[in-house]
Amino acid sequence: MVTEHAMDTEGARIIDGKSIAAAVRGEVAQRVAELVARGIQPGLDVVLVGDDPASQVYVRNKDRAATRAGFRVRTHRLSAVTSQAELEALVDRLNADDEVDGILVQLPLPRGLDSDAVVRRLDPAKDVDGLHPFNVARLWMDRPGLVPCTPAGCIEMLDRSGIEIAGKRAVVLGRSLLVGKPIAALLLARNATVTICHSRTPDPAAVCREAQILVAAVGRPELVRGDWIAPGATVLDVGINRVETADGAGRLVGDVHFEEAHARAGWVTPVPGGVGPMTIAMLLSNTATAAANRRGRTSA
Numbered sequence: 001m002v003t004e005h006a007m008d009t010e011g012a013r014i015i016d017g018k019s020i021a022a023a024v025r026g027e028v029a030q031r032v033a034e035l036v037a038r039g040i041q042p043g044l045d046v047v048l049v050g051d052d053p054a055s056q057v058y059v060r061n062k063d064r065a066a067t068r069a070g071f072r073v074r075t076h077r078l079s080a081v082t083s084q085a086e087l088e089a090l091v092d093r094l095n096a097d098d099e100v101d102g103i104l105v106q107l108p109l110p111r112g113l114d115s116d117a118v119v120r121r122l123d124p125a126k127d128v129d130g131l132h133p134f135n136v137a138r139l140w141m142d143r144p145g146l147v148p149c150t151p152a153g154c155i156e157m158l159d160r161s162g163i164e165i166a167g168k169r170a171v172v173l174g175r176s177l178l179v180g181k182p183i184a185a186l187l188l189a190r191n192a193t194v195t196i197c198h199s200r201t202p203d204p205a206a207v208c209r210e211a212q213i214l215v216a217a218v219g220r221p222e223l224v225r226g227d228w229i230a231p232g233a234t235v236l237d238v239g240i241n242r243v244e245t246a247d248g249a250g251r252l253v254g255d256v257h258f259e260e261a262h263a264r265a266g267w268v269t270p271v272p273g274g275v276g277p278m279t280i281a282m283l284l285s286n287t288a289t290a291a292a293n294r295r296g297r298t299s300a
């Protein structure tokens with residue numbers, strides 16, 4: 001196997017999402033500075049309904065990163081009892097506002113709200129999460145569009161770590177519209193042979209053991225154990241799970257048991273400090289792209 005040399009007694013190499021994300025954010029800041037020099041102030045509006053814990057982590061880190069990269073950022077915090085009509089009215093308002101380049105509606109929405117209807121209502125040109133059916137179709141057609149941030153971040157981490165995708169066997173655990181499916185589409189577009197596992201897959205451990213690239217996006221703390229991982233494989237851990245600790249403080253863990261993965265894999269992403277920071281960097285990149293596309297590249 002190509003990656004065998006990477007596995008030695010010291011364990012897997014860590015893919016440092018934090019530092020790769022910092023490099024991406026630096027490049028985005030440059031693009032933002034160019035827009036600002038043309039009199040364009042790119043703006044990102046985030047909608048958070050209720051108090052999903054993973055969304056709270058996202059909002060906290062995203063606001064600061066976006067501001068530092070030169071964006072105008074606004075977070076609309078709505079109560080968990082917001083109605084569908086109120087939420088859609090906000091989306092309409094943001095669609096119509098020319099100062100808004102990117103709109104991100106945090107998922108999952110609280111019970112009773114129809115996220116599909118909300119996402120369909122977004123202006124696809126402002127859909128920096130890449131979830132509108134237009135952008136989903138573009139993704140599966142291998143045409144450039146706004147690509148979901150976490151999947152785009154996973155590919156960026158592989159590329160910037162020099163990990164080959166073409167010809168590899170890839171297994172994606174999870175089939176959500178936000179993460180699992182778009183990651184599978186991007187790996188497929190890059191000529192990996194892709195298998196998708198989900199909650200009805202018999203013996204997912206056996207399927208995962210076939211993977212040269214394994215992406216875990218299930219939202220199950222440390223589901224993936226060492227014996228799910230082929231020696232030398234690349235393991236990307238998308239999971240963001242808050243678990244209780246004895247001192248009551250709680251801590252963040254991924255969908256992969258990090259120590260066991262580290263002992264077997266060739267490359268592994270940590271949680272925190274792995275895929276999460278990349279999601280934010282790619283969100284900023286998408287917002288800069290949306291701003292450049294919307295406001296015209298030739299006007300200056």
Ligand SMILES: NC(=O)C1=CN([C@@H]2O[C@H](COP(=O)(O)OP(=O)(O)OC[C@H]3O[C@@H](n4cnc5c(N)ncnc54)[C@H](OP(=O)(O)O)[C@@H]3O)[C@@H](O)[C@H]2O)C=CC1
Nearest residue numbers: 054174175176179198199217218219238239240275276279
């Ligand atoms: N790092 C980051 O930037 C981001 C992290 N996340 C995190 O990633 C995780 C996944 O998010 P998301 O995709 O939105 O979650 P969803 O809950 O929408 O999807 C989970 C998927 O995992 C599958 N699944 C659940 N349990 C198992 C199991 N035991 N074995 C196999 N498959 C299983 C489900 O299968 P089925 O379809 O059959 O129900 C489903 O397809 C969460 O921890 C989330 O917080 C999310 C976005 C960004």
Ligand SMILES: Nc1nc(=O)c2c([nH]1)NC[C@@H]1CN(c3ccc(C(=O)N[C@@H](CCC(=O)O)C(=O)O)cc3)C=[N+]21
Nearest residue numbers: 054055057058061105106107240272273274276277279
């Ligand atoms: N429409 C939508 N798009 C999303 O992309 C989306 C979403 N809804 N809902 C919630 C999930 C979760 N998510 C995270 C992104 C970054 C971190 C992140 O920054 N993590 C850091 C922070 C760690 C910390 O603060 O302790 C890390 O992993 O190192 C976390 C979680 C995006 N999501």
Ligand SMILES: [Mg+2]
Nearest residue numbers: 129148149150
């Ligand atoms: Mg995303």
